[in-house]
Amino acid sequence: MTTLEHSSKIIIVGSGVFGISTALWLARSGYSDVTILDMQDTAATGYDPLSGTDSASADLNKIIRFSYGSEIEYQRLASEAAQLWDDWNREIAATPADELPESLREGDRKLWWNVGLLRMSCESEFGAFEIETLENMEREGIREFQFRSDDDADIARAKQRGWAHKLDPCRRQKRLGTHKAVLDSTAGFVYAYKSCAWAQYLAKKAGVKTTLDSVRGKVIDITSRDSRPVVHTADGSEHIADLVVVAGGGWTPSLIPEVQGLLETTAGSVANIQIPMDDPDLWGRFAPENQPVISWGSHQGKEVYSLPRDENGIFKIGWRKTKWTNFEDVRGRRVSVPRTAHVTEKKETRVPIDALNGIKEYIAINFPELVSLGISSTRLCWYTDSIDNSFVVDFVPGCPGVAVCSGGSGHGFKFLPILGREVVKILEGKGSQTVYGQMWRWRSSSESKRNGLEEGEEGPRVLSKQAMASEADWKFTN
Structure with missing residues (x-):
């Protein structure tokens, strides 16, 4: 586990919901050197899927629900998030149009419906x-x-x-x-793409830096040097950090091999x-x-x-x-x-x-x-997907200074305004003291069925086996 200082160099891989929410809450918590790397220029496209952005976060719209069966902790966190969605609607309404992200200047100037x-x-x-x-x-x-x-x-x-x-x-x-x-x-x-564009606007306003580029922002490997993580990008650059948070959505398992069996x-x-x-x-x-x-x-x-x-x-x-x-x-x-x-x-x-x-x-x-x-x-x-549909936010075993923030399992978007609050607590080493730190910790399962992760390439869900x-x-x- 990494001991963070407010001056620590922090790199976040991915500008989707998990990455942008984490960056926003880190900056608002006093961390002054936070940089997001992403191979897609989500600032230029405004996360709009019709403008060529590919990710779960870059969508037209997402459901906000509070019905979680027996999973009362998620129900409570979603209810808290709803209050912040209301706040964001009010902030956008009060912001001059020429100061808003481009996707919010015309049409519906409202995120949460x-x-x-x-x-x-x-x-x-x-x-x-x-x-x-x-x-x-x-x-x-x-x-x-x-x-x-x-x-x-x-x-x-x-x-x-x-x-x-x-x-x-x-x-x-x-x-x-x-x-x-x-x-x-x-x-x-x-509205999903507008929500991410707004969160990115707030993060940049709070001091978060971004490199959103198909080469300079594309992370191809993460290694270690002198017990510090080193991020390698497609342009041949090396970025040494105190903490790297991998929030790459569907690309997370290809960057962090240790998640095999935990995330898919x-x-x-x-x-x-x-x-x-x-x-x-x-x-x-x-x-x-x-x-x-x-x-x-x-x-x-x-x-x-x-x-x-x-x-x-x-x-x-x-x-x-x-x-x-x-x-x-x-x-x-x-x-x-x-x-x-x-x-x-x-x-x-x-x-x-x-x-x-x-x-x-x-x-x-x-x-x-x-x-x-x-x-x-x-x-x-x-x-x-995680083995149990619960998020995974924790330090990667055997990888000093590297944390994973992923496993949205199809229900993560609703927590965009509040997710980073809980992630920062975990990154600061307080995960064992919070209910979400316990829920999202690194884990394994002895169950014979683990949300499909036990199937592997031999399973029936492989895309190449389907009639399209x-x-x-x-x-x-x-």
Whole structure:
């Protein structure tokens, strides 16, 4: 473990959620020499995926939810983060437009949208996870913000508070004769790329330095010299530091071989439908004012979600039932690494046909009015899974001055405003004194199944073993 001084030289690898939040909180905690290295120029692109940025953080939007079943610590941290998201909205509203990041100067000048999250069953009854979540929220004193679609008292309360129109946006009760769902009125979504651009703006304002370049910012190795970490970049430079924090998202396992068996790079599948602006009915129906975030069949075998259309009319649907792997040679090792639309040598914009069919099933059952539009684009969202879906923030054993900050496991974005607060405590050696330091410590598992990490390259989730969907598959057939 490294003893930090406020003058210590700290290098953070990666400018996504884990990296930028850590940098921001380090600077705000008095550390004066913090530098972010990234092979993508996220400042120039504003993290916008449509501008060529590839990472889980560089997305159109992300879900903000507080339903965590029995994982009450994550539920509490998410609730704290919500307060900071509110603060960020107010700060942006009060900042002159010409001082804001470019992506926030026009269009929606708002990051966090409290549109609600409809946890929708794909069966005629609620699953065990949903019942457990409601029981925990009852104990936490926040059950009043949850509205069951089959509970008269909840429906009445939803009407009183202006949420009733989001209890059944798919009109399932009328069309299918059954609708079991819980509307969480505390939840919603954030514009992901705008949020990261804002966090980077705040970090730079606090004194964080950046090298965001495909050569000078691309880290190819991390070694040690005189018990200090040395970061090697693609331009041949060496950067000696007191502390290196590797927060490289899907590229973390290829930089830190020690995480093998603890972290694995995986991809979720995403499809978009373009809502036409000249159709006022559809444009209004899928607007954030009328459409909640929806999760369908979570923990019931479906694992599909959707978010309201964005300001440009993009309606995003994600399929998370299977998270794909992609093994390649990395310095003599076979490691799962991203295969993206822009950054990687081998490009990929398609998703497996199984994932696309799952998304199309969701649309056909719940939004039949969109079938005629078809899918407009697809992408793979690469992140890192841990053995137990909990984050990994700790010093790397046997690597003096090197820490890992990763393992978002598909639910890390909501903690962007607050994650770095807890990371700094761990980096300062206080991890054993905090609940999150204990949860996110370096660990192993003797379980025979470890969130798919035990499968390796022989497993069924390897991308090269999948039939990939083509544009012809984007259309719905009767």
